[in-house]
Amino acid sequence: MIKACVIGWPISQSRSPLIHGYWLRKYGIDGSYTRQPVEPAELAAFIAGLASSGYAGCNVTIPHKEAVFEMVARADDTTQRIGAVNTVYVRDRKIFGTNTDGEGFLNNLRSAAPRLTLANGRAVVLGAGGASLAVVNALLEHGVAEVAVANRTADKTEQLRRRFGSRVTAIGWTEASDHLGDCSLLVNTTSLGMKGQPDLTIDLSRLSGTAVVTDIVYTPLRTKLLADAAARGNQVVEGLGMLLHQAVRGFSLWFGVTPRVTEELHDLVARDIDPEFRR
Numbered sequence: 001m002i003k004a005c006v007i008g009w010p011i012s013q014s015r016s017p018l019i020h021g022y023w024l025r026k027y028g029i030d031g032s033y034t035r036q037p038v039e040p041a042e043l044a045a046f047i048a049g050l051a052s053s054g055y056a057g058c059n060v061t062i063p064h065k066e067a068v069f070e071m072v073a074r075a076d077d078t079t080q081r082i083g084a085v086n087t088v089y090v091r092d093r094k095i096f097g098t099n100t101d102g103e104g105f106l107n108n109l110r111s112a113a114p115r116l117t118l119a120n121g122r123a124v125v126l127g128a129g130g131a132s133l134a135v136v137n138a139l140l141e142h143g144v145a146e147v148a149v150a151n152r153t154a155d156k157t158e159q160l161r162r163r164f165g166s167r168v169t170a171i172g173w174t175e176a177s178d179h180l181g182d183c184s185l186l187v188n189t190t191s192l193g194m195k196g197q198p199d200l201t202i203d204l205s206r207l208s209g210t211a212v213v214t215d216i217v218y219t220p221l222r223t224k225l226l227a228d229a230a231a232r233g234n235q236v237v238e239g240l241g242m243l244l245h246q247a248v249r250g251f252s253l254w255f256g257v258t259p260r261v262t263e264e265l266h267d268l269v270a271r272d273i274d275p276e277f278r279r
């Protein structure tokens with residue numbers, strides 16, 4: 001039996017077992033995917049012992065993504081640019097790290113907004129935390145001409161600009177709405193709007209009617225930002241799709257099958273988040 005898991009501290013909130021468990025059943029694979037609470041003091045020992053514990057790999061979530069990046073034997077170029085690992089896999093008893101958040105973000109957009117052309121366009125990204133690094137890097141790799149980033153803590157926006165170079169511009173948190181005029185994509189990567197957090201409030205009046213708005217927060221499925229954008233006629237893309245698409249490569253690396261993100265999977269996880277969910 002092939003074993004994989006998700007590690008974090010705490011970990012009870014993770015929906016990854018629901019996603020991978022669905023695929024294991026769907027593809028008839030003799031495998032398991034479990035939640036493993038790993039506290040920071042135990043992290044290095046857990047990662048070093050992954051292969052001897054019989055794991056093919058694991059997902060990594062808050063607060064371990066940056067620490068695991070420092071612990072893996074090898075990480076690909078994209079992961080090195082981001083400096084954080086969300087997927088670990090074992091090859092020849094060596095521990096490899098990769099980051100699939102960026103491809104999850106882009107594949108969700110491709111699937112939900114196929115007519116959006118990002119190359120040579122301008123995007124505004126709210127937030128400069130861990131997930132923002134993966135989103136900004138994915139947009140730049142995808143050929144976006146300029147990514148304007150606004151964050152409450154200005155230092156972090158500057159760090160992002162230094163990390164990624166001149167195609168990233170730093171904009172003030174309170175002036176973000178002034179920069180929406182010619183952007184084709186607005187992304188929220190802050191935790192604002194998440195269940196238990198204050199809503200994100202931003203004046204969308206300057207946003208073009210053809211711009212797409214996406215939120216990587218997925219609890220609730222439709223955040224206030226997305227509801228406000230949809231109410232004024234903008235196409236919106238919910239964050240749950242990013243969670244589903246980022247899981248694809250890990251499953252393939254551990255279990256040897258590239259799984260499909262289907263409506264059935266989407267609805268299974270959507271109902272877990274909101275029992276009232278109806279398509």
Ligand SMILES: NC(=O)c1ccc[n+]([C@@H]2O[C@H](COP(=O)([O-])OP(=O)(O)OC[C@H]3O[C@@H](n4cnc5c(N)ncnc54)[C@H](OP(=O)(O)O)[C@@H]3O)[C@@H](O)[C@H]2O)c1
Pocket residue numbers: 062101104126127128129130131132151152153156189190191192194198216217218239240242243244246
């Ligand atoms: N859909 C997916 O697959 C996916 C993947 C990863 C993450 N996420 C979600 O994305 C969100 C961010 O995750 P993360 O890992 O990037 O977290 P993080 O590293 O802790 O970053 C949090 C971000 O939110 C901002 N923020 C928090 N509270 C704020 C407030 N009251 N006002 C203004 N800004 C505030 C922070 O700004 P400061 O720097 O000023 O603190 C920072 O930019 C979470 O809700 C997470 O669940 C979704």
